[in-house]
Amino acid sequence: MGMTMTQKILAAHAGLPEVHAGDLIEAKLDIVLGNDVTTPVAIGVFEKAGFTEVFDREKIVIALDHYTPCKDIKSAELCVTAREFAKKHNITHLYDVGTVGIEHALLPEQGIVGPGDCIIGADSHTCTYGALGAFSTGVGSTDMAAGMASGLNWFRVPSAIKVELKGKLQPYVSGKDVILHLIGMIGVDGALYQSLEFTGEGVSELSMDDRFTISNMAIEAGGKNGIFPVDEKTMEYISGRFGREPAVYEADEDAEYERVVTIDLSELRPTVSLPHLPSNTRTVDEAAGMPIQQVVIGSCTNGRMSDMRVAASILEGHKVADGVRCIIIPATQQIYLDCLKEGLLETFVKAGCAVSAPTCGPCLGGHMGVMADGERAVATTNRNFVGRMGHTGSEVILASPAVAAASAIAGCVASPEA
Secondary structure: OEOOHHHHHHHHHHOOOOOOOOOEEEEEOOEEEEEOOOHHHHHHHHHHOOOOOOOOHHHEEEEOOOOOOOOOHHHHHHHHHHHHHHHHOOOOEEEOOOOOOOHHHHHHHOOOOOOOOEEEEOOHHHHHHHHHOOEEEEOOHHHHHHHHHHOEEEEEOOEEEEEEEEOOOOOOOOHHHHHHHHHHHHOOOOOOOEEEEEEOHHHHHOOHHHHHHHHHHHHHHOOOEEEOOOOHHHHHHHOOOOOOOOOOOOOOOOEOOOEEEEEEHHHOOOEEEOOOOOOOEEEHHHHOOOEOOEEEEOHHHHOOHHHHHHHHHHHOOOOOOOOOEEEEOOOOHHHHHHHHHOOHHHHHHHHOOEEOOOOOHHHHOOOOOOEOOOOEEEEOOOOOOOOOOEOOOOEEEEOOHHHHHHHHHHOEOOOOOO
């Protein structure tokens, strides 16, 4: 029996001719990632275990993105711990305030990750890099500590679900709508510890930003990882960014899949996830009219340049509704600068939005948009669990940047087509 794309990458990094679903393997790591929340915990484990050196200072990335600029004393202390460790071990890739971006937008942008890589990150949305044809997955801080010390990690080889995409996206429908639709189909545990492997003619119709968004939320279906084939768009994206030789893997024709899910992109409508699960999906038409108090456009899921452009195109010449706070967060410093150059920041400010420096902030109820009891937000983030963005009595509706921007103007869930 042949291997899936994910299995081929894992086999190569384990130095094995083949692997099969369920095998336990030890694989070499190309990148080990942590942030300001998870890295200090990993450092504690690293030092308690008696490790004194990292395996490769150029293969460890620390991005201080969650609670920065530091919101309180505790977050400041966490950042100090991470900074001192990075300085002690001469870590090449430390991204701090002024240079940091939301990690899962930053690493692809900076060319740190690429096709064929094996990547772990102490953050569940590390699966984002599957958009580049890499095996990338989230781990705990203990695994991060072991990875920093040894450059190795144990994996149970996942089985896979093939997601066949066909057709072409309609206007105002994006990668966010694709992944919300899929999660609504299979549920939040529908791909539990499985690889979501996206294939089909429809892949070529998706931009790289669409693919990043889709891979990012594979974890919200329980997936171990999400992964796309490497094509011309992938190679164009990494050109001039990725300094290593890319390794391109393709699934065998006789690769084994647990099941096949087919999605016709042309049939999709703008989609939202109502509280309190990403799988609680509706078309925007079915949810239209639900009143809101806040809109957040940003995050590792939808804070990229194309997201900023879509939001600005809808907000141009309009005002955010009375009683609604609209918070815009470009995901990296480069995206912020590009927004400035293109005049998008002026559009946002004139519309009555608050624009933030790159941060995860409100996505996890950290800062820059924490909600009170009874408040509801439309957000381009990735989770809408109880209390995710503040008080346990608040609610989050997940949506694309287009729906979020239209909702900010309307003061309620609204279609961008309206």
